[in-house]
Amino acid sequence: GAGVSQSPSNKVTEKGKDVELRCDPISGHTALYWYRQSLGQGLEFLIYFQGNSAPDKSGLPSDRFSAERTGGSVSTLTIQRTQQEDSAVYLCASSTTGNTEAFFGQGTRLTVV
Amino acid sequence: GENVEQHPSTLSVQEGDSAVIKCTYSDSASNYFPWYKQELGKGPQLIIDIRSNVGEKKDQRIAVTLNKTAKHFSLHITETQPEDSAVYFCAASNRKSYQHTFGKGTKLSVIP
Numbered sequence: 001g002a003g004v005s006q007s008p009s010n011k012v013t014e015k016g017k018d019v020e021l022r023c024d025p026i027s028g029h030t031a032l033y034w035y036r037q038s039l040g041q042g043l044e045f046l047i048y049f050q051g052n053s054a055p056d057k058s059g060l061p062s063d064r065f066s067a068e069r070t071g072g073s074v075s076t077l078t079i080q081r082t083q084q085e086d087s088a089v090y091l092c093a094s095s096t097t098g099n100t101e102a103f104f105g106q107g108t109r110l111t112v113v
Numbered sequence: 114g115e116n117v118e119q120h121p122s123t124l125s126v127q128e129g130d131s132a133v134i135k136c137t138y139s140d141s142a143s144n145y146f147p148w149y150k151q152e153l154g155k156g157p158q159l160i161i162d163i164r165s166n167v168g169e170k171k172d173q174r175i176a177v178t179l180n181k182t183a184k185h186f187s188l189h190i191t192e193t194q195p196e197d198s199a200v201y202f203c204a205a206s207n208r209k210s211y212q213h214t215f216g217k218g219t220k221l222s223v224i225p
Contacts, residue, residue: 004156033212042217043157043202050211091156098211099145104156 004105006092012111013082021077021108025094032075033102034067035091043091049075050098082112115140117205119216126193127224134219136203137185143205146179146186147213151200160201161188193223 005024013019025032034046045059049069060066064082069075079086089109093102116139126132138146144165149157163170163177163186170177174193179186190197200220204213 031211035215043215045212045214048212056212093156099206099208101147101159101162102149102157102213104149104158106154106156 004092004094004103006090006105006108008108009106010109010111012113015084015112016081018078018080019082019110021079021090021092021110023075023077023092023094023105025073025075025092026103027073029094029096029103030072031095031098031100031102032069033093033095034075034077035093036061036088037091037107038088046077046090048098079110082110084112086110087112115143115205115207115214117203117214117216119203119219121219122217123220123222125222125224128193128195130193132188132190132193132197132221132223134188134201134203134221135185136187136205136216137183138205138214139184140205140207141184142207142209144208145206146177147204147206148177148188149202149204149215151202151218153199157202190221193221195223195225197221198223 030051032049035043047067048056064080067077089107091107093104095102119136147162150160151157176189200218203216
């Protein structure tokens, strides 16, 4: 596709349920990032994938959060046993390598009720 | 790890005036400094970037300056227009850590 695609665009879930957020990066981009943005706040780093290297998971806030990237392309961010404080916009970005322009998707707005 | 501080958090200017947003970083290894603009309901989009081998870069009404010694960089927008109203983020990255570290953002309002 022409840009980074994220789905769903909006997700409302009940507290305690698991959710999966999907990111389709720009074809050929080896670097993929997940960020979280709470209302009116900055960008909180979650996880970074670069090629076949082990991902940098240092930003994941708890063991309820996990992410994988299959075949160096599509990535899924999973949040287990969602809590109300998980409500935020989850942004995915990709770049040709690290240390270059990051192209962001539109984000997934997650609401935990 | 890298720490990026961004000021101010909010900025209001009259249309036609200039706006300046400043960022400082902590990791001397950082060598790539992008600026992103985020409009309501959208993901951030790159507007200008600078690498550590230059001190200034311009693109029409937008310019970025970098002072490696002081570890700070700034975004300058001249002749501001209402469509410049958005949240602006600075970031820093390097070949070692790769991932962008973002500032907390500046909400710019341009008053017609």
